[in-house]
Amino acid sequence: MDDRKDHLWKVQEGSEQAAAEDPSRGTPLGVDVGTSKIVAARRRTRGTETSMQLNAFIPVPFSRFTETILGQNEIPYFRDGDELIIFGGATERFANMFNVETRRPMADGLLNPKERMGTVVLESIMRGLIPKAKVQGEVLSFSVPAASEGREAELVYHEASLRRFFETLGYRAVAINEGLAVIFSELEDQNFTGIGISCGGGMCNVALAYLSIPSLLFGISKGGDYIDNSVGSVVDEPATRIKTIKEEKLDLTKAPADKLEKALHIYYEDLVESLVDSIRKAVAKADKLPRAHRPLPIVIAGGTAKPKGFKELFERAMKAKPFPVDISEIRVAADPVTATARGALIAALYEK
Amino acid sequence: MDPSAQERRRALEKGLVCEDPRELSPEFARSVEGLTRDIKDPVERLRFLRNSTKTIRQLEDQIPKVPPAARPLVYKYLGWRGLTMLKGDKAAGIRRVARGKIAALQIGIVLAGASLLLGASYGTLRLATSLGRRTPTVEARVHAEAPAKAPPRSTPTPEPEVLTQRPNSIWLVEQGRDYELYSNGLRIDTSQRVKGTRRSYALIDEASGNVLPLSSEPVGIVFHTTESDILSLEPENNSSLLRNSKNLVAYVKRHEFYHYLIDRFGRVYQILNDDSRANHAGFAVWANAGKVYMNLNHAFFGVSFESRFAPEGPLPLTEAQLQAGRLLTEHLVRRYDIDPKLCVAHGIVSVNPKTRKIGHHVDWAKNFPFKTFGLPDAYEVEPASVRLFGFGYDDDLAKAIGEPWPGVFKAEAELQKDALKSGQSTDALKQTLTRRFDLWFEEQSQATKSTTSSLITPAPAGPGVN
Ligand SMILES: Nc1ncnc2c1ncn2[C@@H]1O[C@H](COP(=O)(O)OP(=O)(O)O)[C@@H](O)[C@H]1O
Ligand SMILES: [Mg+2]
Ligand SMILES: [Zn+2]
Numbered sequence: 061m062d063d064r065k066d067h068l069w070k071v072q073e074g075s076e077q078a079a080a081e082d083p084s085r086g087t088p089l090g091v092d093v094g095t096s097k098i099v100a101a102r103r104r105t106r107g108t109e110t111s112m113q114l115n116a117f118i119p120v121p122f123s124r125f126t127e128t129i130l131g132q133n134e135i136p137y138f139r140d141g142d143e144l145i146i147f148g149g150a151t152e153r154f155a156n157m158f159n160v161e162t163r164r165p166m167a168d169g170l171l172n173p174k175e176r177m178g179t180v181v182l183e184s185i186m187r188g189l190i191p192k193a194k195v196q197g198e199v200l201s202f203s204v205p206a207a208s209e210g211r212e213a214e215l216v217y218h219e220a221s222l223r224r225f226f227e228t229l230g231y232r233a234v235a236i237n238e239g240l241a242v243i244f245s246e247l248e249d250q251n252f253t254g255i256g257i258s259c260g261g262g263m264c265n266v267a268l269a270y271l272s273i274p275s276l277l278f279g280i281s282k283g284g285d286y287i288d289n290s291v292g293s294v295v296d297e298p299a300t301r302i303k304t305i306k307e308e309k310l311d312l313t314k315a316p317a318d319k320l321e322k323a324l325h326i327y328y329e330d331l332v333e334s335l336v337d338s339i340r341k342a343v344a345k346a347d348k349l350p351r352a353h354r355p356l357p358i359v360i361a362g363g364t365a366k367p368k369g370f371k372e373l374f375e376r377a378m379k380a381k382p383f384p385v386d387i388s389e390i391r392v393a394a395d396p397v398t399a400t401a402r403g404a405l406i407a408a409l410y411e412k
Numbered sequence: 413m414d415p416s417a418q419e420r421r422r423a424l425e426k427g428l429v430c431e432d433p434r435e436l437s438p439e440f441a442r443s444v445e446g447l448t449r450d451i452k453d454p455v456e457r458l459r460f461l462r463n464s465t466k467t468i469r470q471l472e473d474q475i476p477k478v479p480p481a482a483r484p485l486v487y488k489y490l491g492w493r494g495l496t497m498l499k500g501d502k503a504a505g506i507r508r509v510a511r512g513k514i515a516a517l518q519i520g521i522v523l524a525g526a527s528l529l530l531g532a533s534y535g536t537l538r539l540a541t542s543l544g545r546r547t548p549t550v551e552a553r554v555h556a557e558a559p560a561k562a563p564p565r566s567t568p569t570p571e572p573e574v575l576t577q578r579p580n581s582i583w584l585v586e587q588g589r590d591y592e593l594y595s596n597g598l599r600i601d602t603s604q605r606v607k608g609t610r611r612s613y614a615l616i617d618e619a620s621g622n623v624l625p626l627s628s629e630p631v632g633i634v635f636h637t638t639e640s641d642i643l644s645l646e647p648e649n650n651s652s653l654l655r656n657s658k659n660l661v662a663y664v665k666r667h668e669f670y671h672y673l674i675d676r677f678g679r680v681y682q683i684l685n686d687d688s689r690a691n692h693a694g695f696a697v698w699a700n701a702g703k704v705y706m707n708l709n710h711a712f713f714g715v716s717f718e719s720r721f722a723p724e725g726p727l728p729l730t731e732a733q734l735q736a737g738r739l740l741t742e743h744l745v746r747r748y749d750i751d752p753k754l755c756v757a758h759g760i761v762s763v764n765p766k767t768r769k770i771g772h773h774v775d776w777a778k779n780f781p782f783k784t785f786g787l788p789d790a791y792e793v794e795p796a797s798v799r800l801f802g803f804g805y806d807d808d809l810a811k812a813i814g815e816p817w818p819g820v821f822k823a824e825a826e827l828q829k830d831a832l833k834s835g836q837s838t839d840a841l842k843q844t845l846t847r848r849f850d851l852w853f854e855e856q857s858q859a860t861k862s863t864t865s866s867l868i869t870p871a872p873a874g875p876g877v878n
Binding site: 192193196197228230244245248251252253270271272273351352353406409410 | 437438439441442444445448454455457458459461462464465642643644646720722728
């Protein structure tokens with residue numbers, strides 16, 4: 061993996077309807093603040109650009125020599141006392157090399173209260189991705205998870221800290237639910253009607269909207285990290301290493317070849333089943349759902365939806381029991397990792 | 413607030429708008445969806461859907477009263493109307509077609525009658541007035557219905573009590589060579605204060621149309637924003653922030669634009685002394701208690717915030733400006749015994765006499781925090797420009813601020829009723845009223861001119877002053 065690529069804004073082709081670029085008017089931004097990745101999106105003449113950075117860090121002992129090497133290789137870091145904090149894309153490589161776990165500013169979708177360095181690192185990562193607002197009060201929309209039971213207070217803190225940070229960069233910051241952001245980016249053709257799911261590292265977030273108006277928002281605190289940790293403890297390997305293997309090789313359509321793969325399959329199934337179950341329950345329980353005027357599509361985004369065979373796994377779980385509303389289709393977003401950020405961008409442009 | 417309400421509020425905010433998830437009827441959804449095909453831009457599509465659903469929500473209480481056969485027409489109307497609000501050049505075609513369709517939706521829709529118009533939500537008023545323009549039969553088909561009940565409002569959270577004291581009266585605590593300090597904490601920098609032309613103005617008695625004797629007392633306040641370059645409050649911007657403020661003061665002084673200017677740090681500069689007029693709201697109209705004020709340069713203080721009006725945004729003010737603005741307002745209101753109903757925002761008093769349109773300047777046409785300032789909400793008041801003079805508004809205003817403020821809709825509904833009562837079309841009535849504007853404007857400006865030699869003709873409305 062070429063770490064430096066992470067910093068480049070990449071242009072997504074195929075969106076012919078881009079707003080003309082006008083630097084004097086500034087550029088609204090959409091930001092997906094995820095447990096494992098931060099993704100930023102903005103509109104350019106030719107389409108939507110996204111850039112991303114891994115939301116992780118690893119401290120190494122300070123020495124001039126190490127510092128020079130990091131500098132020469134353009135690896136992002138900062139100094140904290142007698143440690144150098146390496147953050148972003150290079151983190152995992154170092155972690156695997158030293159056989160330690162990476163550290164994370166966030167856990168389960170929110171700022172990690174147990175991580176002393178959390179806020180500082182998160183802000184450094186975001187500063188690398190998000191330029192200062194050209195125009196004071198430019199709109200920036202950032203994703204937040206849905207409130208899950210017992211963690212409301214944490215969510216308030218998380219959201220307020222992010223908002224304050226974006227404001228120091230000169231933006232007017234608007235929070236958007238992550239699931240709704242997926243609906244904004246993926247269900248335009250359906251007039252933003254349907255179920256949007258984002259399966260990330262720390263959480264899965266779900267939104268159900270009619271004509272763009274959310275009727276149901278919730279999340280479960282299980283995601284890719286849950287798989288990595290569970291598999292890691294079964295096969296006794298660091299979760300970071302499991303993560304690397306999972307991302308590089310996992311194919312859910314193929315029968316598992318060894319113990320590790322078998323464990324990956326088992327926990328993937330477990331995750332998807334709990335997700336579908338909780339959606340089923342939430343939809344059945346919701347008393348305020350409008351009467352649907354047509355069957356609803358489901359679209360799934362997020363890194364955890366990337367492996368081959370994920371969609372089929374999800375479909376199987378859906379078919380296992382009756383579902384309370386009619387579903388027209390189930391699909392995985394074309395670019396699952398940037399979907400939330402692109403949706404947040406639409407929210408920002410709308411708010412502008 | 414109970415936890416579930418709080419949760420709901422938060423959930424709604426993240427849904428980006430304060431919508432409630434009550435049922436949207438499938439008929440409405442279908443009808444609106446039928447119109448989205450040509451909207452290629454996701455943001456515009458979102459805007460269209462949100463606008464349409466917002467309107468339907470405002471109308472919800474009324475819909476059951478619409479005869480079932482007419483409901484599809486209402487839905488269609490709302491949909492087409494939403495399309496007329498799309499932004500951008502690319503949507504010009506869609507907007508045009510939509511306007512045509514609205515005209516063609518010849519009306520079988522009968523909302524309950526005039527009595528209902530009064531109590532109804534402003535969405536309804538808007539619908540009723542727009543429909544009414546093309547529906548001379550409204551009156552004939554009135555159903556006798558009970559007035560609409562006001563929708564239950566959720567009670568706002570009480571603010572936590574803070575133990576602070578405020579002086580019962582406001583007095584000058586200390587005066588230095590270039591400042592004044594008042595007992596409520598207001599500090600006015602007077603180093604730049606100049607004497608301008610003395611206030612002297614004529615009012616018009618609304619009932620008789622007569623010009624009243626000249627007066628020289630300040631009676632109200634018009635709030636402005638400077639619409640100047642705004643930098644974020646950061647230490648590295650310090651020298652630029654200071655420079656902007658200084659240049660602004662000099663500029664305002666040179667053109668005698670406002671009486672008071674509040675810079676980004678909350679410093680209150682007095683530019684023109686209280687006895688002078690300022691060139692801040694020449695083509696502007698307001699009325700209160702049977703008196704009509706045309707050209708507010710003399711009668712009203714101009715108080716401007718170094719800020720840039722952002723219609724969608726939150727308060728484009730710094731905390732310090734907000735506080736200073738409140739203190740200054742409190743001071744002026746007490747000292748000159750100003751009727752709070754005469755504290756208004758430039759955007760809602762400004763008119764263009766040539767085009768007969770309101771909202772020529774749009775600073776504070778939205779979002780002025782009247783409540784925070786302890787003032788009645790002027791956005792709810794029927795503006796004299798519309799009510800007395802039949803002024804209208806066009807797409808330019810919508811482009812700048814979205815829907816006009818509620819008072820405009822109320823005034824339009826009243827005009828509509830007047831027209832019905834007098835048996836003329838609303839357009840005819842408006843024409844009569846705009847002629848009245850010309851007459852009264854001329855009369856008051858003659859009366860004012862005859863006593864002062866200064867330039868009382870308002871400066872042409874242009875980019876100069878906001
Ligand atoms: N190709 C892949 N296969 C399987 N899992 C992946 C893949 N790419 C990323 N992931 C997993 O997706 C999760 C991160 O997804 P992302 O949407 O970026 O999450 P977040 O919103 O938490 O930042 C991680 O658990 C990561 O391991
Ligand atoms: Mg995510
Ligand atoms: Zn103004």
